[in-house]
Amino acid sequence: MKSDDRSKHLIFKTCIAMGFALGIVLLWQTVSTYIYVSGNMMTQAAQKDADQKRASLQRAIRPGISGSRESPNLEAVLTESFEEWKEQVAWIRILNDKGEVLATAGQVQGTARGEALVASYPFGFGRSRGMRVEIAIYRSSVSASFASLRENLITGVSAALALMAALIILVLRFPKYLRGQQVQGQVELARRVQADLLPARDMESRNFDFAAECIPAGDVGGDFCDTFRTADNRTAFVLGDVSGKGISAALLMALIHGAIQSMSWTRSARDHENATASLNTLLCRKTATERFSTLFWGYFDPKTSVLRYINAGHLPPLLVRAGEFGNLEVHRLETGGPVLGLIPDIPFTQGQQVIRKGDVLVAFSDGIVEASNFNSEEFGEQRLIDAIRDGWDDSAMGIRNSVLNRVQSYMKGDPAADDQTLFIVRFKEPSVSSATSTATQEMLSDRQVPA
Numbered sequence: 112m113k114s115d116d117r118s119k120h121l122i123f124k125t126c127i128a129m130g131f132a133l134g135i136v137l138l139w140q141t142v143s144t145y146i147y148v149s150g151n152m153m154t155q156a157a158q159k160d161a162d163q164k165r166a167s168l169q170r171a172i173r174p175g176i177s178g179s180r181e182s183p184n185l186e187a188v189l190t191e192s193f194e195e196w197k198e199q200v201a202w203i204r205i206l207n208d209k210g211e212v213l214a215t216a217g218q219v220q221g222t223a224r225g226e227a228l229v230a231s232y233p234f235g236f237g238r239s240r241g242m243r244v245e246i247a248i249y250r251s252s253v254s255a256s257f258a259s260l261r262e263n264l265i266t267g268v269s270a271a272l273a274l275m276a277a278l279i280i281l282v283l284r285f286p287k288y289l290r291g292q293q294v295q296g297q298v299e300l301a302r303r304v305q306a307d308l309l310p311a312r313d314m315e316s317r318n319f320d321f322a323a324e325c326i327p328a329g330d331v332g333g334d335f336c337d338t339f340r341t342a343d344n345r346t347a348f349v350l351g352d353v354s355g356k357g358i359s360a361a362l363l364m365a366l367i368h369g370a371i372q373s374m375s376w377t378r379s380a381r382d383h384e385n386a387t388a389s390l391n392t393l394l395c396r397k398t399a400t401e402r403f404s405t406l407f408w409g410y411f412d413p414k415t416s417v418l419r420y421i422n423a424g425h426l427p428p429l430l431v432r433a434g435e436f437g438n439l440e441v442h443r444l445e446t447g448g449p450v451l452g453l454i455p456d457i458p459f460t461q462g463q464q465v466i467r468k469g470d471v472l473v474a475f476s477d478g479i480v481e482a483s484n485f486n487s488e489e490f491g492e493q494r495l496i497d498a499i500r501d502g503w504d505d506s507a508m509g510i511r512n513s514v515l516n517r518v519q520s521y522m523k524g525d526p527a528a529d530d531q532t533l534f535i536v537r538f539k540e541p542s543v544s545s546a547t548s549t550a551t552q553e554m555l556s557d558r559q560v561p562a
Contacts, residue, residue, distance in 0.1 A: 476531060
């Protein structure tokens with residue numbers, strides 16, 4: 112771990128510890144305040160209320176005690192006062208100096224459960240000194256004035272507990288968060304590496320213009336394309352599509368891309384076919400059965416103006432050329448074999464096409480023609496051909512943009528469900544030799560479809 116990362120982690124842990132300590136202090140202060148309010152202030156309020164009621168009883172009983180030797184009617188006075196105070200008072204009773212009950216009002220109960228607070232005071236005048244009065248005040252009658260304060264205390268307790276719970280969850284999930292950040296960093300690195308493997312979006316040479324675009328459905332994708340000059344002055348064109356998406360597809364894509372760059376496959380048809388068989392064997396041995404790849408790869412020889420290719424289970428690229436009466440001829444490049452990585456020891460066959468001035472090679476992944484609109488209808492090959500026709504008089508870059516704009520418009524801005532890769536090659540004036548007639552005969556095996 113780098114020193115900067117260790118420093119950041121130390122700061123994070125310190126902040127967590129301080130936050131947790133703050134939560135504990137907040138909880139302790141809140142609970143302490145609640146205990147003080149419920150235990151002291153409520154008792155004081157009850158005693159104050161009971162003292163006021165004791166004074167009222169003394170005023171009601173004093174004339175009887177001081178003006179006559181007969182005992183006053185304490186029972187009647189207590190009963191009358193109790194009826195007036197019954198919402199606040201649980202019971203009232205008067206006791207003599209021996210602790211005997213002289214009079215009572217209400218039912219003496221509930222004090223053991225803490226429902227009432229009992230206040231006891233000296234009571235009487237003259238010869239009646241020594242008596243005591245006990246008044247039981249309902250807690251609820253004095254607690255109503257503290258309701259808003261209790262709500263604040265409950266809110267404080269909840270906030271403290273929520274803070275500590277959030278910090279605990281944060282601490283527990285922090286390692287996963289760090290791991291996620293590391294994975295995200297690795298994905299970003301893989302995305303940059305994959306982008307570096309792709310050719311320039313636009314390229315121009317003496318023999319052709321080239322334009323490409325690779326749009327992954329996620330951070331990284333399984334589509335790849337490339338073009339490069341070979342040692343024998345030929346130009347290679349490659350487009351493949353690995354099954355699946357994400358990191359696993361990107362890793363397999365990098366494996367295939369590296370193998371293509373390291374093989375000698377552009378010297379002859381036999382070398383090309385053997386290289387494809389070797390690549391198929393490699394994938395069959397090194398990958399799971401659910402992992403496979405389609406591949407279109409070929410090379411253009413400017414001396415003979417022939418494009419030689421092998422299509423290993425890929426959607427057939429389109430070789431489009433101007434026909435009679437302004438129509439477009441579309442040739443599908445299908446010759447080759449099955450997808451790579453599923454069937455071992457299977458032969459592949461090289462196909463050939465003579466290239467004329469102005470011909471356009473359009474290679475694409477299934478994310479282009481299988482792009483869907485809101486009705487789940489696919490874009491399809493015919494719409495692709497229509498987009499090529501609309502940009503026919505433009506450069507390779509213009510045709511690429513015409514196709515991609517048409518696809519995006521068809522999808523109405525919805526995210527792509529699969530990687531979308533497209534490359535366009537517009538051929539210029541070829542250097543045709545005597546080999547052209549032979550290549551023309553060999554190309555007849557490729558099927559032409561109407562535009």
